[in-house]
């Protein structure tokens with residue numbers, strides 16, 4: 412609470428920029444107490460901003476009461492609002508570059524995703540409520556029209572309200588005509604802001620007649636494949652294909668955000684993911700491909716309060732669960748202590764990659780918890796027969812037969828070939844590649860170790876503390892010394908099936924090639940798969956891998 416030492420005209424909504432004693436620059440927003448709704452707005456904004464600080468929401472430093480006025484003290488953002496920037500560009504020769512605009516969109520998507528997570532609908536998303544700081548970091552302002560959904564009401568539920576508020580060109584038509592209030596109203600308005608960003612034209616200047624809305628104009632241009640007519644050429648898309656793709660994908664995303672009925676629109680988290688993808692060079696904006704965002708309570712119920720643990724991994728614990736639709740799931744919960752920035756990055760990366768890839772030999776990812784939820788979880792299809800490790804090293808139910816092992820090797824190789832050929836590299840941090848820490852050939856090495864494990868039934872970790880250190884080194888040495896028998900599970904020799912022994916020898920030879928150093932000597936996963944299939948068919952010759 413500030414001592415009231417400001418003076419201001421009650422009719423001003425915003426007074427001029429001022430400075431606090433500690434040097435912080437501020438703006439003061441005045442609410443006239445005579446008007447009950449304004450006071451209500453004042454309470455709304457103070458309550459929300461006090462409890463929900465976010466880097467992309469204008470900070471509130473305090474409030475004060477002054478005669479019949481209530482005053483709100485905000486941080487001052489020196490670059491003004493987005494609308495006046497776009498407006499003034501018409502007369503100036505300079506424009507905000509496309510990448511700055513994309514960052515502005517990402518910042519605002521971030522703030523809305525955050526508000527929606529807490530059940531708050533902004534209800535007045537527009538470019539004049541987007542303020543820019545000295546570095547053009549964007550912050551959402553004017554939360555005084557926002558509404559908090561009652562506790563316990565699902566965030567995506569739709570409510571009917573008689574109280575229609577908002578700004579004309581930005582307002583969701585379903586809210587306007589039917590009073591359908593939900594977080595999807597903000598998604599619509601955000602779509603309008605995206606249109607302003609790629610066209611440099613304010614929403615009020617888009618619509619020329621009563622029949623047309625911004626959404627119908629955009630839709631028609633997309634349908635007629637004349638979308639480029641809406642893009643601002645000053646942003647450089649004509650000479651730069653990458654910018655053109657980014658701008659087109661953003662326009663397609665805006666189109667999705669403005670779809671009716673509102674159920675067809677993505678939620679803000681999906682929008683944010685699409686924008687992040689566009690920035691990284693992924694242009695997939697189809698929201699139907701987006702992962703389901705599960706709520707913690709839903710997963711708590713599915714797992715009966717996480718009572719059945721399936722196992723623990725490096726990042727967290729995996730629990731068994733059953734969703735309401737009957738699907739069995741394995742839920743990976745990241746350890747609290749491992750929830751560093753790095754883990755969250757890992758979490759987002761795993762979802763971004765797996766969410767787009769579907770293959771019968773890859774475990775499907777059904778969804779995840781929201782990035783704002785403080786418990787990070789991934790929801791996978793449940794694989795009832797457990798891990799290969801369990802069957803090779805922990806099972807008391809007899810040895811896994813050789814033909815099953817060969818099939819497992821082929822199916823795993825098929826999944827790896829799919830991953831390596833699907834262009835997932837485009838989604839992976841290029842640093843990993845450039846630093847040489849990860850490459851397709853690292854998977855080939857690891858797969859070689861799995862092949863040795865399948866042949867020998869030896870746990871790779873059992874080799875620790877011996878002269879050989881790793882199973883791969885042990886197996887390589889034995890093969891070079893022509894002591895292959897030491898690497899093959901003794902139970903396979905018992906049957907003395909000549910055909911099987913030939914196959915095992917060929918697989919051992921292949922595994923040897925997979926673990927060679929330097930990595931350039933290793934075959935590709937495609938060559939490995941072809942060889943394994945040849946071995947199964949009996950058509951493989953030793954000298955086929957070069």
Ligand SMILES: Nc1ncnc2c1ncn2[C@@H]1O[C@H](COP(=O)(O)OP(=O)(O)OP(=O)(O)O)[C@@H](O)[C@H]1O
Pocket residue numbers: 721722723724725726727728729741743774791792793794795797798
């Ligand atoms: N989809 C699934 N279906 C059934 N069980 C699973 C599933 N996913 C994981 N599990 C079980 O949970 C255990 C831990 O899995 P998790 O993926 O966290 O770690 P990991 O693969 O063992 O190790 P890392 O963290 O190094 O990848 C697995 O060993 C397995 O027993």
